[in-house]
Amino acid sequence: MLENLEPKIVWKYFEEICKIPRCSKHEEKIAEYIIEVAKQHGLEVEKDDVGNVIARKKANGYDNAPMVTLQCHMDMVCEKNKDVEHDFSKDPIQPYVDGEWVKAKGTTLGADNGIGLAMCLALMEIKDAKHGPLEFLFTVDEETGLTGAFGLKKEFIKGKLLINLDSEDFGVIYIGCAGGGNSTIKLPLKFEEVDKEGLRITVKGLKGGHSGIEIDKGRANSIKLLARILYNINARVSKIEGGDKHNAIPREAMAEVVAGEDAIEKIKELEAAFRNEYSRTEPNLKVEVEKCRITKVLDGETNEKLIKLLMSLPHGVLAMSQEVEGLVETSTNLATIRMDGEATIVMSSRSSINSALDAVMQSIRCMAELAKASVEEGSKYPGWKPNLDSRLLKIASDAFKELYGKEPEKKAIHAGLETGVIGDLTGINEIISIGPQIEHPHSPDERVHVKSVEEFWKYLLHLLEKVAKEW
Structure with a gap:
């Protein structure tokens, strides 16, 4: 043949x-x-x-x-x-x-x-x-x-x-x-029982992509956008999840929350802001909101820790190469979040310089520890x-x-x-x-x-x- x-x-x-x-x-x-x-x-x-x-x-x-x-x-x-x-x-x-x-x-x-x-x-x-x-x-x-x-x-x-x-x-x-390495953050959760009408907020329609090769394309991270929404509507979180794989920029993220009466209006304003910020790279960006019943939410202290941690964790290009024009040297991807007794957040970091990779993973550890969360670091591969x-x-x-x-x-x-x-x-x-x-x-x-x-x-x-x- x-x-x-x-x-x-x-x-x-x-x-x-x-x-x-x-x-x-x-x-x-x-x-x-x-x-x-x-x-x-x-x-x-x-x-x-x-x-x-x-x-x-x-x-x-x-x-x-x-x-x-x-x-x-x-x-x-x-x-x-x-x-x-x-x-x-x-x-x-x-x-x-x-x-x-x-x-x-x-x-x-x-x-x-x-x-x-x-x-x-x-x-x-x-x-x-x-x-x-x-x-x-x-x-x-x-x-x-x-x-x-x-x-x-x-x-x-x-x-x-x-x-x-x-x-x-x-x-x-x-x-x-x-080179690269993953940081798995685990935040203990405490809940309070409630019986309230809440909101299910979904960020979707993003392109995602490979968290190494496409990290410099200016694409949005659904978890980071969702965190901004939760922070700005003073949400009390019942459930949150987003992302799929450690080496993919998350395309969708969802949270079920209790929020104030003006939350839906603020969410619409934020969606418009997001679409403006990512007008070239994310033409299909959407924020969907529907009502749901909420029976438990995080207590005040845990809620604040989680939302502020998600707001603070970095995502995207952190440094460009000084040797090769146009090459990303160091980056990190806020890849996934799940809640099951504890909040588990996975960060995937990369760098062609091993010491720079160490520095990124150390900064992630410090942010997590400030929130009283634990961090497990998987085996790294060298650049x-x-x-x-x-x-x-x-x-x-x-x-x-x-x-x-x-x-x-x-x-x-x-x-x-x-x-x-x-x-x-x-x-x-x-x-x-x-x-x-x-x-x-x-x-x-x-x-x-x-x-x-x-x-x-x-x-x-x-x-x-x-x-x-x-x-």
Whole structure:
């Protein structure tokens, strides 16, 4: 089906990969296949306790060059259209050519990161490429928590330079990412019994979005808007909930409250103010109000603590990078709130500088403790600070310019990547992330640009020889 595409060796392996189940946390069969290919071509190969696989290939022409680690992840996001019958645990992905693109029939394609896997397997096989010693690192479970990268042991990796093959923009070299961590705030609640007519207030119609990549788009946070309403109408809260996931800007939030007679009028005024503030970014913003029966409310002290805490907690961009123009360096997302015996608030913070991430999470802790709430901090993942003076970056940029007559773009991403974890673990500070053109990953619309795969293969071979020759 893909046999006429170039480079044939890469598409051969990608088609084989498509036949193998590899949803996140179920990478056993793809790991077996990679080990089989490595052994078939005489490579040293091993598997660690969490399922990561590493293989090493001797140099061809440059024995004294530093070892380069080429890294990608084995798992894929398994999503399908509602009208498609497909069992990802056994059914093969069905790729097909659609003009300039390769897509899959009704499911995710798995080009993220299947093309990277195919490139590495092709490099294991070919004999004529010139390069220094190579190390191929295949991690598990990147898509649902970076657990493979977190489970690595330092001694498992021998390479001195790291090239991640999980980028989705050909012609762009990624040079940094954000680290992150969650803060879970728990505020004890005390209630008073009442029997009153109250209001159910719902903020809805917001765009939401990824709390890293889209935190700088100026979108509203439904929980923060709801908190402003509660503060301004002197509400006594009976129930409040909002947000869905720690890594998503909350789109909806709801509270059931008792408030004064003029509350509905004030809410309408606030809705108008919100629509003015977010006229460009939130055209569908709504505040809905309906009457409901209230049988309990927070006591005065607890009510004040909760509303003022929600008003005080930060949300959005906190600092921009001083290294990369236009890059968010540090941010936080007031992600979710639930009430069940206690109010539980989740904050998700990110930064490409680890000390800045620590500072944000410390400030959140201080605000919570002022409200007499407890704070639990989950395990943090480290950031990868952009280094525009990187020697590997210069060689990679020069290699691209030699082939295409122009400079590649250099970007960083305000989200977590395996490179941050691996770099922090190993101490490797010469890192880049590159890849072909992939669009709509994680959805059945996923597609990879055929010509970009051919060009990326050409670029990768040239880059590996140039690194070996010039380092």
